[in-house]
Amino acid sequence: MIVEKLIFDDYLKIGVETIDQEHSFIFDKINSIIDLNSKKPLTRNEIFDALHDFQEYQKYHFLNEEKLMNEIHYPNYKNHKEIHDKLKNIINLELYTLQYGTDIFDIDEFLIFIKSWWDIHICNQDVRISRWKQKMDELRNYV
Numbered sequence: 001m002i003v004e005k006l007i008f009d010d011y012l013k014i015g016v017e018t019i020d021q022e023h024s025f026i027f028d029k030i031n032s033i034i035d036l037n038s039k040k041p042l043t044r045n046e047i048f049d050a051l052h053d054f055q056e057y058q059k060y061h062f063l064n065e066e067k068l069m070n071e072i073h074y075p076n077y078k079n080h081k082e083i084h085d086k087l088k089n090i091i092n093l094e095l096y097t098l099q100y101g102t103d104i105f106d107i108d109e110f111l112i113f114i115k116s117w118w119d120i121h122i123c124n125q126d127v128r129i130s131r132w133k134q135k136m137d138e139l140r141n142y143v
């Protein structure tokens, strides 16, 4: 199966520079896994290493985003963090399966899932942080 690469289009930019840079880096990481796998199907160990590396960066990004939400007193913090935690748990489970399980790991299925997760999460959730931040910045100018 050919998994299409992700494009970090303008509609995915939320307008907070550091967050946009990290999102773009996450897309690069997903694309490099797609690239590697399309050249030569990855072994179980190679998939584990790629996913582990991805998980580490993702955790770093979630932490930064959660710090920002705290700083600006984002009202939906708890719910947003729970969504991050859910994805971290899903990937931890995949890593566990890769290391200890014996059933076939469908990398294409995983790549399609992670691509849509990021697309939907940025558009439905992360963009709301940016809107709230803008409101707070405006307020600071008036008060």
Ligand SMILES: [Fe+2]
Binding pocket: 019, 023, 061, 065, 126
């Ligand atoms: Fe994010």
Ligand SMILES: [Fe+2]
Binding pocket: 065, 080, 084, 121, 125, 126
């Ligand atoms: Fe997020």
